[in-house]
Amino acid sequence: MVYQRKLIGARYFNKGYASVVGPLNSSFNTPLDNDGHGTHTLSTAGGNFVSGASVFGFGKGTARGGSPKARVAAYKVCWPPVGGNECFDADIVAAFDMAIHDGVDVLSVSLGGEPTFFFNDSVAIGSFHAVKHGIVVICSAGNSGPDAGTVSNFAPWQITVGASTMDREFDSYVILANKVQLKGQSLSSTALPSNKFYPLISAADAKAANVSAEEALLCKNGTLDPRKVKGKILVCLRGQNARVDKGLQAQFAGALGMILANNEINGNEITADAHVLPATQVNFTNGVLIFTYINRTKSPKACITGVTTLLGTKPAPFMAAFSSKGPSTITPEILKPDITAPGVNVIAAYTEAQGPTNQIFDKRRVKFNAVSGTSMSCPHVSGIAGLLKTLHPTWSPAAIKSAIMTTATILDNKKEPVMNASYFKATPFSYGAGHVRPNSAMDPGLVYDLSVNDYLNFICALGYNETLVSIFSDNPYNCPKPPINRTDLNYPSITVPKLSHSITVTRKLKNVGSPGTYRADVQEPSGISVIVKPRSLKFKEVGEEKTFYVTLKVKEDKAAKDYVFGNLIWSDEKHYVRSPIVVRTA
Numbered sequence: 001m002v003y004q005r006k007l008i009g010a011r012y013f014n015k016g017y018a019s020v021v022g023p024l025n026s027s028f029n030t031p032l033d034n035d036g037h038g039t040h041t042l043s044t045a046g047g048n049f050v051s052g053a054s055v056f057g058f059g060k061g062t063a064r065g066g067s068p069k070a071r072v073a074a075y076k077v078c079w080p081p082v083g084g085n086e087c088f089d090a091d092i093v094a095a096f097d098m099a100i101h102d103g104v105d106v107l108s109v110s111l112g113g114e115p116t117f118f119f120n121d122s123v124a125i126g127s128f129h130a131v132k133h134g135i136v137v138i139c140s141a142g143n144s145g146p147d148a149g150t151v152s153n154f155a156p157w158q159i160t161v162g163a164s165t166m167d168r169e170f171d172s173y174v175i176l177a178n179k180v181q182l183k184g185q186s187l188s189s190t191a192l193p194s195n196k197f198y199p200l201i202s203a204a205d206a207k208a209a210n211v212s213a214e215e216a217l218l219c220k221n222g223t224l225d226p227r228k229v230k231g232k233i234l235v236c237l238r239g240q241n242a243r244v245d246k247g248l249q250a251q252f253a254g255a256l257g258m259i260l261a262n263n264e265i266n267g268n269e270i271t272a273d274a275h276v277l278p279a280t281q282v283n284f285t286n287g288v289l290i291f292t293y294i295n296r297t298k299s300p301k302a303c304i305t306g307v308t309t310l311l312g313t314k315p316a317p318f319m320a321a322f323s324s325k326g327p328s329t330i331t332p333e334i335l336k337p338d339i340t341a342p343g344v345n346v347i348a349a350y351t352e353a354q355g356p357t358n359q360i361f362d363k364r365r366v367k368f369n370a371v372s373g374t375s376m377s378c379p380h381v382s383g384i385a386g387l388l389k390t391l392h393p394t395w396s397p398a399a400i401k402s403a404i405m406t407t408a409t410i411l412d413n414k415k416e417p418v419m420n421a422s423y424f425k426a427t428p429f430s431y432g433a434g435h436v437r438p439n440s441a442m443d444p445g446l447v448y449d450l451s452v453n454d455y456l457n458f459i460c461a462l463g464y465n466e467t468l469v470s471i472f473s474d475n476p477y478n479c480p481k482p483p484i485n486r487t488d489l490n491y492p493s494i495t496v497p498k499l500s501h502s503i504t505v506t507r508k509l510k511n512v513g514s515p516g517t518y519r520a521d522v523q524e525p526s527g528i529s530v531i532v533k534p535r536s537l538k539f540k541e542v543g544e545e546k547t548f549y550v551t552l553k554v555k556e557d558k559a560a561k562d563y564v565f566g567n568l569i570w571s572d573e574k575h576y577v578r579s580p581i582v583v584r585t586a
Contacts, residue, residue, distance in 0.1 A: 010074040011098055016090030017079045031076040036351040036358065038074060040371050041110045043349035045379035046070035046386065050349075053368045055274060055356070056189040058170050058309050059347050063368065066383010066438075067106075067390075075099055078111065087111050089122035096126030100133050105389050108382030109139045110375035112152040115329045118459065119468045124155040128472045131157040132452050136389060136397040138382040140374035141337040142324030146265060146420065148429065154328040154336040156489060157455050159385070159401045162324070162431055163343025163377040164317035167413055169310045170272040170345065170370075172280035174259055176200075176293050177301035184259070184280030184304075185272040185345075187356075187370055191306040192257050192278045199232040200300040202291060206234060206253070219246035219258075230254030233302055235290055238281070239263050244357035247275040257304050261287025269321040269421035271372045272307075272345045274356035274364075280304050315412045319430045320344050321421035323374055326429035327563070327582075331462070332497035333486040335582050338405055340418075340431040343377030345370045384438045391442060392512070398450035398490075399512065403441045405492040406448075406577045408434030427565055428580040433493060445513040445575025446539075448492045461486045493580045494550060494568065499528070500586040502553035509546055509570065509577070511539035516572035520548070525564035525583050529553045532568065552583060559585045 010031035018024050033039045047065035054060035075095035078087040092111075099107055107130055109123060118124040127137040139153035141162045153160050172186040177197050192198070206228040207216030216223040219236035234255040236246045243260060250258040258279040262270070268283045282290065294300045320343055328336045350369035355362030381404065388400050395403075410431065412418050418435060420426040459469055460479030469477050487496055487505045496503055509518075516539060520532040530552055537546040550568065566581040 008071050008073065010076070011095070012076040013091040013094045013098075014079060015094070016088030017082075019090070020088065021082050028079065031074055032353075033076070033351045034353040036354050036369060036371070037110070037375060038076060039351045040348045040369065041108060041375055041379045042072055042074055044346060044376060045108045045382040046072040047349055053347065055187050055347055055366060055368055055370050058187055058307055059168065059370065060309070063347065063349070066380055067386030070386050073099070073102060073104060092122040093126050096130055100130055100135065104135055106382055106386045107135055107137045108379045109137060109153070110378045112140055112142050115152050115154065117330060118155060118462075119464065119471055121155070123153060124158070125471060127155060127158050128455065131397045131455070134397065136385045136400050138378050138385060140378040143322045143373050145323045145325050146321045148325050149327060149329045150324040151326050151328060151336045152324060154331060154334060156331070156334045156458060156491060157397070159339065159381060159404065160337040160432070161374060161378045161381045162337040162340040163320040163322065163372070163374045164340045164418070164431065164435060165269070165320065165344045166342040167311065167313045167316035168345070169313045170307050171310050172307045173305040174280060174282060174286070174290065175303050175305065176290070178293065178297075180289070180293070182282055182286040182289060184282040184286070185270045186280040186307050187272045187274045188277065188279050188307065189274060189364060190278050192304050194305065195303060197301040197303050198256055200294060200302040201228065201232045201234055202294050203234055203236045219249045221245075221249055224249060224253040226253045231256060233257040233259060233304065235259045235261060235294065237261055237263060237287070238266055243271060243281070244273050244275060244359060247273070247277055247279050248357070248359055248361060251277045259290060259302070259304070261290060266321045267420070267422035268318070269344065272370055274366070274369065276357060276359070276362055278304055315414050315416065315419060317342065317412060317435050318419045318423070319421060319426045320372065322372070323430065327497065331486070333495050334489070334491060335428055335432060335493040335495045335580060337432040338401065339381060339408055339433055339436050341377040341380035341436045343374055344372045346372065346376040348376075381436055384436060384441060387438065388441060395447075395512070396449055399447040399510070402447035402449065402492045403444040404436060405433035406446075406579060407437050407440035407444050408432075408578075409437055410434040427563070428493070428582055429563070433578070433580055443513060443575070444577060445511070445572065446509040446518065446570060446577045447512050448490050448507065449510045450490050454490060457484045458486060458489050460484075493582065495582040496552055497584050498586040499552060499554055499583050502551060504549050504551045506547065506549055509537060509548070511542055511544045513542070513575060515540050516574070518570040518572045518577070521569045521571065523567040523569075525566035525581055527555050527558035527560045527564060527585070528566070528583050529555055530566065530568070530581065537570065552581075554585050561585065
């Protein structure tokens, strides 16, 4: 949570947790981070400059957070799991209240749960009250991808962040005895002797008695026979149990090294973990080649090369398979996530109360660790929001969100459309408006602004009664009659989940740059005609607002059954204010 005024501090909230688990001992009465998650995310958002940062010497360089000069405050609300829960609603809401009281400018919230209605969602309620006080709230999209409809933290007043890769890899190759070289990635602190080949075995062939080959292949606790594993390189399949736990089980069984092969769902998404033994992770295609080699070779052998840091890799970014995807199951009229940012193999500060794998047997300690998740992408955007808040202190949270979204890119460093982990073209349901571009967000030209009453009217349009609306408004609020059309919320994207024939949606743009005339350019979704009126908007001064209308109509002979995607771009030849258009026919 980024804090930009006079104090630096940390607080803890555990009364909700204690109400479930019972009385807590004094070790719980501290905001100290015993897990690493909070340290990592906070330093990503607001960490200062630290030279010589690395993970076991890899990725070495100067570390800094997104807002490196920010003052920060930490609010600890998550504790050891009980009943599958770590972060309790009462503690989350209490932390939001205290952060508002403390006067923070930006809140970075790397937590979330299953999609639920707003009045049952403590993060949605807390973040609404924060936004009402002018605080920008950034949240994680969740790590339940790649299935559709898994995105969480989908309230329109939040900035919801997906996770994508960056152009840095930690290469560690598998070399088979038949001289085939297959690229993997790792951050193992130890390495096997170079150019020395060892017997290679699939975990399915190393199963313990009374264990299925499918279970053993996942290298779960108790599934491996040490007599078959000892002195060999073990090949495990990704899935179900933690990646680093697979390495631990391989080590316990006597393996000299481990190759972790992606399953098909994870495709090309590789997480470089600080394994406890020499290990590397390979993508799905290379994993298939390794298993095929084992099955067709009488005495398969391989070696694993040491780790090297590689910069400028292509293609980058592409979407992480784990990153939760839209559409929102509760408010499909709002495109979520809003934006994507780096969330794979992110190096940031780490607690020394845990080893880099967070496994109890890992006695190593690191000052920096590489971690992956939308928890890691969220604070990237939080840091950017902090910089924008400093640069434009009068901008509303909605204006800051708009600047971040409308200046994003949907192209990778090969100038090709951003892909998913299987190297198929990704969609706005993965990346929202695109991959964040901090420098462009400083000067967006125009923004889509929103007030607290706009959000309350949207809540009213969801059918909430006055009692439920008052949870957000604090005071009685008269909902407009008739209710607004939910597609008319002045959002930086346009989403129509059920288009039967045609619809006209309303949007308003505010000038935050120099005077100029902006003209509309439309990239139509397949099978949908898009008409913008007026086609040009002339702004004479800062703060001036102009309304326009977008009519979307189904081309009856070309209507698609699934969601289709396009873009609306307003440009004065200097600024390009791009909004995704997302449509599904009824």
